[in-house]
Amino acid sequence: MSAAPILAAFRQSLGEAWAGGAGALLPLGFLGGAAVLVPLGIGSDGETLKAVGPGIIWVALALASLVTLERIFQSDAEDGTLDLWLQAGAPVSAIAAAKTLAHWLSAGLPLALFSPLLALMFQAEASPALLVNAGLYALGSLAFFFWGGVGAALSATVRRGGLLISLIALPLYVPTAIFGALAMSGGPGSAGAPLFLAASTLFACAVAPYAMAAALRLAAD
Amino acid sequence: MNSQAPSLLTGAGLGMIRGERVLFREVSVAVRAGDALLLRGANGAGKTTLLRILAGLTRPEAGRVTRAAAHHWVGHREGLKPQETPREHLKLWAQAWGCGAETDSVLTRMGLARPADVAGRYLSAGQRRRTALARLLLEDRPVWLLDEPYTALDADGRKLVDDLIAAHRGKGGAVVAAIHGETGFAASGDLSL
Numbered sequence: 124m125s126a127a128p129i130l131a132a133f134r135q136s137l138g139e140a141w142a143g144g145a146g147a148l149l150p151l152g153f154l155g156g157a158a159v160l161v162p163l164g165i166g167s168d169g170e171t172l173k174a175v176g177p178g179i180i181w182v183a184l185a186l187a188s189l190v191t192l193e194r195i196f197q198s199d200a201e202d203g204t205l206d207l208w209l210q211a212g213a214p215v216s217a218i219a220a221a222k223t224l225a226h227w228l229s230a231g232l233p234l235a236l237f238s239p240l241l242a243l244m245f246q247a248e249a250s251p252a253l254l255v256n257a258g259l260y261a262l263g264s265l266a267f268f269f270w271g272g273v274g275a276a277l278s279a280t281v282r283r284g285g286l287l288i289s290l291i292a293l294p295l296y297v298p299t300a301i302f303g304a305l306a307m308s309g310g311p312g313s314a315g316a317p318l319f320l321a322a323s324t325l326f327a328c329a330v331a332p333y334a335m336a337a338a339l340r341l342a343a344d
Numbered sequence: 345m346n347s348q349a350p351s352l353l354t355g356a357g358l359g360m361i362r363g364e365r366v367l368f369r370e371v372s373v374a375v376r377a378g379d380a381l382l383l384r385g386a387n388g389a390g391k392t393t394l395l396r397i398l399a400g401l402t403r404p405e406a407g408r409v410t411r412a413a414a415h416h417w418v419g420h421r422e423g424l425k426p427q428e429t430p431r432e433h434l435k436l437w438a439q440a441w442g443c444g445a446e447t448d449s450v451l452t453r454m455g456l457a458r459p460a461d462v463a464g465r466y467l468s469a470g471q472r473r474r475t476a477l478a479r480l481l482l483e484d485r486p487v488w489l490l491d492e493p494y495t496a497l498d499a500d501g502r503k504l505v506d507d508l509i510a511a512h513r514g515k516g517g518a519v520v521a522a523i524h525g526e527t528g529f530a531a532s533g534d535l536s537l
């Protein structure tokens with residue numbers, strides 16, 4: 124087995140994510156737009172915003188993953204690229220993981236890195252904790268993208284599969300959302316929560332590629 | 345053609361069901377060096393499905409496929425991304441397959457020198473087809489599985505396909521192709537579905 128097909132799949136997905144010149148800007152704009160809407164929806168009371176800020180960012184990350192992942196395998200299935208990847212001589216799970224990772228790098232990671240700025244918009248105090256939170260967002264969003272990838276693979280040949288992805292992936296987002304929010308709550312149990320968050324992300328990265336591979340083989344069958 | 349040569353690709357007792365219909369049953373295929381097997385049949389007879397089974401993309405309902413050699417796949421969907429140029433496409437697959445192919449000469453050979461840097465979405469159907477066929481030249485693989493290789497090609501392009509197939513067979517390669525109508529090369533066998 125050689126790593127060349129896996130690297131090529133990674134490179135192609137990265138190129139695809141940036142096609143049209145939007146790349147990371149699109150999800151960032153999505154996140155920014157959501158962040159601007161929240162105070163309009165729940166009022167501009169500083170304390171309230173401070174309380175809901177971290178949670179809003181989690182939700183925005185989850186939605187951004189769903190929005191951007193819809194096409195990750197669907198376009199491959201439509202234009203015949205999927206057939207080529209299935210015959211590329213590398214484990215399909217590794218190809219799927221590479222593609223997911225590329226999409227996370229272009230849509231998930233920028234959001235996480237951008238999160239301290241958003242937190243400030245939500246009245247959080249400027250402190251090193253915001254950078255720690257950015258790391259937690261990065262970790263959690265990785266799980267979102269991998270579970271979302273399973274939904275995307277399962278709906279690769281379904282027209283308008285976006286909704287189906289959400290139905291499949293959202294229940295799988297639950298552990299990440301729970302541990303992620305707990306880690307930032309500062310309440311009881313929050314000390315160990317980052318470890319559980321990391322564990323749930325590791326679990327996603329370990330299991331999801333095999334589920335994606337099985338789904339993609341089925342899509343091509 | 346040469347029944348003594350070892351089989352590069354064998355399908356034994358293949359059967360396939362789509363929906364509630366038996367697409368084909370008890371189909372056996374053996375391809376040896378220099379062979380060009382034509383899959384014939386009306387639309388919906390199962391030519392593409394049989395090709396996909398031979399490629400390992402689709403699991404047959406019955407029978408077994410033995411692949412003794414590497415193969416190239418050119419399906420009816422080209423595998424070219426809308427934002428990808430023919431040059432990028434060939435570079436990508438040369439990289440994926442780990443072969444240091446000279447993409448410039450392949451582009452020239454396929455008549456793609458002029459649109460080499462035009463994104464897929466602006467290419468004509470024939471140019472996209474030529475790009476897909478160009479993958480055949482990136483790496484030497486004994487078996488070519490081609491689904492309607494002439495589709496969308498002009499007279500020049502059809503001639504090119506014939507030349508590629510002839511050269512490939514001359515080097516001991518084999519071709520399995522689903523083709524409607526006339527071919528510009530003498531097939532070693534026909535399989536009617």
